Amino acid sequence: MEDAIYQDEAKYLKKRTKGGNIDVHPIDKALIVNYEVEATILDEFGNPMVGERKESRKIIKLKNLSMETDIRTLSKEVVKNCSLIHPSKIPEVEQLLYYLQNRKESTLPENYESKKKVLSDKLENPNIDDINETANINDLDDYAEMLYEDDIKTKIRGSALILQLARNPDNLEELFQNESILNCLSRVLKEEWNRNIEVTTSIIYTFFCFSSFSQFHPLIAHYKIGNLTVQIIDFELRRCETWQNEIDRRKKNLNNAKRPKTGSKKRTTKENDTISLEDQKIMNELQKLINRQEQLLRVAFYLLLNLAEDIKVEMKMVNKKIISLLIQALSRDNPDLLILVVSFLKKLSVFIENKNQMREEKIVIKLAKLVPHEQEDLLNITLRLLLNLSFDSIVRSEMIKSGLLPKLVNLLNNENQRIISMCLLYHLSIDDSSKEMFKFTKCVEMLMKMIIESPGNQVDLELVALGINLALNSKCAMQMIEYSKKKGLRYLIKRAFKFKDALVMKMVRNISQHDETKSFFLDYMGILGETVKSETNDDFLIEVIGTLGNLNISDIDYEMFLNEYNLVNWIKKMLQPAKQEDDEIVLQIVYVFYQMIFHKSTREIIIKKTQAPAYLIDLMNDKNAEVRRVCSFTLDIISDYDEDWAKKIQIEKFRHHNSQWLEMIEVSQENELRSRMNNRYGVNDIQMYGSGYDELYQNPDDESLDNYLAVQDADAVTMERNYETGDYYHTETVPYDGRISPDNMRDYVRNGGDFEFYDDDDRMLEQVEMRNTMNPYDEKVMHDRREIAIRGNDYYENDNYDDSSRYPARPKTGHRYNVDKN
Numbered sequence: 001m002e003d004a005i006y007q008d009e010a011k012y013l014k015k016r017t018k019g020g021n022i023d024v025h026p027i028d029k030a031l032i033v034n035y036e037v038e039a040t041i042l043d044e045f046g047n048p049m050v051g052e053r054k055e056s057r058k059i060i061k062l063k064n065l066s067m068e069t070d071i072r073t074l075s076k077e078v079v080k081n082c083s084l085i086h087p088s089k090i091p092e093v094e095q096l097l098y099y100l101q102n103r104k105e106s107t108l109p110e111n112y113e114s115k116k117k118v119l120s121d122k123l124e125n126p127n128i129d130d131i132n133e134t135a136n137i138n139d140l141d142d143y144a145e146m147l148y149e150d151d152i153k154t155k156i157r158g159s160a161l162i163l164q165l166a167r168n169p170d171n172l173e174e175l176f177q178n179e180s181i182l183n184c185l186s187r188v189l190k191e192e193w194n195r196n197i198e199v200t201t202s203i204i205y206t207f208f209c210f211s212s213f214s215q216f217h218p219l220i221a222h223y224k225i226g227n228l229t230v231q232i233i234d235f236e237l238r239r240c241e242t243w244q245n246e247i248d249r250r251k252k253n254l255n256n257a258k259r260p261k262t263g264s265k266k267r268t269t270k271e272n273d274t275i276s277l278e279d280q281k282i283m284n285e286l287q288k289l290i291n292r293q294e295q296l297l298r299v300a301f302y303l304l305l306n307l308a309e310d311i312k313v314e315m316k317m318v319n320k321k322i323i324s325l326l327i328q329a330l331s332r333d334n335p336d337l338l339i340l341v342v343s344f345l346k347k348l349s350v351f352i353e354n355k356n357q358m359r360e361e362k363i364v365i366k367l368a369k370l371v372p373h374e375q376e377d378l379l380n381i382t383l384r385l386l387l388n389l390s391f392d393s394i395v396r397s398e399m400i401k402s403g404l405l406p407k408l409v410n411l412l413n414n415e416n417q418r419i420i421s422m423c424l425l426y427h428l429s430i431d432d433s434s435k436e437m438f439k440f441t442k443c444v445e446m447l448m449k450m451i452i453e454s455p456g457n458q459v460d461l462e463l464v465a466l467g468i469n470l471a472l473n474s475k476c477a478m479q480m481i482e483y484s485k486k487k488g489l490r491y492l493i494k495r496a497f498k499f500k501d502a503l504v505m506k507m508v509r510n511i512s513q514h515d516e517t518k519s520f521f522l523d524y525m526g527i528l529g530e531t532v533k534s535e536t537n538d539d540f541l542i543e544v545i546g547t548l549g550n551l552n553i554s555d556i557d558y559e560m561f562l563n564e565y566n567l568v569n570w571i572k573k574m575l576q577p578a579k580q581e582d583d584e585i586v587l588q589i590v591y592v593f594y595q596m597i598f599h600k601s602t603r604e605i606i607i608k609k610t611q612a613p614a615y616l617i618d619l620m621n622d623k624n625a626e627v628r629r630v631c632s633f634t635l636d637i638i639s640d641y642d643e644d645w646a647k648k649i650q651i652e653k654f655r656h657h658n659s660q661w662l663e664m665i666e667v668s669q670e671n672e673l674r675s676r677m678n679n680r681y682g683v684n685d686i687q688m689y690g691s692g693y694d695e696l697y698q699n700p701d702d703e704s705l706d707n708y709l710a711v712q713d714a715d716a717v718t719m720e721r722n723y724e725t726g727d728y729y730h731t732e733t734v735p736y737d738g739r740i741s742p743d744n745m746r747d748y749v750r751n752g753g754d755f756e757f758y759d760d761d762d763r764m765l766e767q768v769e770m771r772n773t774m775n776p777y778d779e780k781v782m783h784d785r786r787e788i789a790i791r792g793n794d795y796y797e798n799d800n801y802d803d804s805s806r807y808p809a810r811p812k813t814g815h816r817y818n819v820d821k822n
Helices: 002-011 071-081 087-102 137-146 152-166 169-177 179-192 197-211 214-222 225-258 269-307 311-319 322-329 335-348 352-360 363-368 376-389 393-401 404-413 418-428 432-440 443-452 461-470 474-481 488-499 502-511 518-534 538-550 558-564 567-574 583-596 600-609 612-619 625-641 643-681 705-709 779-791
Strands: 013-024 030-042 048-061 748-751 754-758 764-767
Touching: 013 087, 030 087, 071 087, 137 152, 137 169, 137 179, 152 169, 152 179, 152 197, 169 179, 169 197, 169 214, 179 197, 179 225, 197 214, 197 225, 197 269, 214 225, 214 269, 225 269, 225 311, 225 322, 269 311, 269 322, 269 335, 311 322, 311 335, 322 335, 322 352, 335 352, 335 376, 352 363, 352 376, 352 393, 363 376, 363 393, 363 404, 376 418, 393 404, 393 418, 393 432, 404 418, 404 432, 404 443, 418 461, 432 443, 432 461, 432 474, 443 461, 443 474, 443 488, 461 474, 461 502, 474 488, 474 502, 488 502, 488 518, 502 538, 518 538, 518 558, 518 567, 538 583, 558 567, 558 600, 567 583, 567 612, 583 600, 583 612, 583 625, 600 612, 600 625, 612 625, 612 643, 625 643
Parallel strands: none
Antiparallel strands: 013 030, 030 048, 748 754, 754 764
């Protein structure tokens, strides 16, 4: 009869299982298969009436998995025996098995696994283990009545049973619908949270179960559980501080009892034993309270962390001093609590205001005590928090002072923490004052070993970046060279040239800039010179040229070096317009000139036998600031040794300075005239060529605006123009050859943009002006005058010039000073 009933029921039940993602077990050699079960009850017509979904997982243990196991065969066997895994996922299973096969076993002590705890949403139940009964969802009203009882044990039992139900996600919806239960829990928590720590822990734990799902966050906000939780944490931390002070005091009393003061009456052995037992009993009780409190703090912080998903809620927590409370909790010893606290701080540290507050409260000192730590998860999250904070220069300085540098260097041997430790060391190496501290550690030695033995064609970016920074310090650079019996430089150059690694070559280039290290590069001048001619990789070539530019030592015969590798012609070729588009290449070539100009032999070749100074003059007004700066330094040195080039360089410098000044004056005048026009007539009322135009633009002498358009500088008058008889041109104007610089033009006074010349009696001779019979605002005439005033005759023929930029593009057609165009 029963079988028939069950068959009828099964007729109206539809069950479907849907496989999910597959992952590896964090500890054991096993696979975790996540899946979802959907059960639907159908009516007699086959229509769904009630449906329910439940997520679950299955663990497939692989005890016999070893290095000799055939992964491909095993993966097919796993998929065949597990119906939750679709055959299409065989490659994914094979990859996970391969990972498990090669995953290194932990080298921690044998009993470490029993101590290790993983942060998850399944927190330890504080009270359920003491209750030998199972909660029933139908008895919720009875559990609520227990919370109103005066007996504390009854309250603990009732709160624990409600918590037992809340830990099952399937019951949360029904608890959510039961408003009386929620009101009861919130009322008891608000009124009695400081009376019993176990009841408080159970109730907060219950609300934590709701906080694991975002749809229940409004419920928690409605009862203001978050604000109350912050108050509870603050109170518990202050109470713990009092307990800890009491423990320290009694420990001190015990020590004093064992060492009585000189001259005091010595206590008997029986009296000492009585005091010791009493103090020890009190300290044990206080320690138990602290341990219970840690469970409460963990649940409370986890509840707040879940609520902090909303950025607005997080900001309210910060205003409630949550950062200070978290930093205080860092003094605890419980690894589970510390993982949670550090994770919360890491989430908050992404905002600069929070980072600044952490810095002010000296968080680095407390975090330094957690590095290193036997709990790998805690160590990793601590390093990540330090990495977030290390973007602040003051925090980096505090890390050095707190002794974190040698600890981080030692963590390079830990494969699990190597990358994050490398990133932290890279940040610390940014500051010049910190680079000096690396020489007192084994960092350089370990770094060189990892770079040289790095697998693949490219070294890890974090690794080589740290090496580039440390190579900027002379002491660290010498340690790199002295690595492996002074073979370090050889190994670096060999690897850089073998794989054409520009970053390793940049590291070599940084090593070459120190006076102590330059002599070690004499043996590599040949390969550097040959590479300059033949290399096609621009990034690598730039570093090679930069290395040559650093080697300004007397032991190198640069004349022979330039001739042997025909580098002068190569430089001329690279400075052609097609190559000048790359600013970095141009900058490095100019820097090579700058270094070679210090040596007599190469200086004479550059000045007398090449047109390099002409190229440098063309680049002196380049759009790139660094190119202009290095060119200026080089031309200053050339001016000291050659008078002819000195005059040409002086003229060009004045011409460029004057063109900038005239452009500024012209823009200023146009803006002033436009402003006057707008103020008097309004923009929409003006007719540019109608009546009232000449009336608007009048100089103080009521002359026509034509007279105000005089040429700004006699140097610009290079075009042949036909002037009317009424126009005149004074010969005593600013010489066009640049003999008068802006600093010596005391006899020339600018009035409204024009030059006026004064004699020794301060009497104005006459105004330099030029009348033009054409309409002064003809567009072509204005354009021509602007071109003349700014460029001068030398730039007039340069079609590549862009008058919208202060610095013209690099010339592509010839040069000023008789440079060979071929």
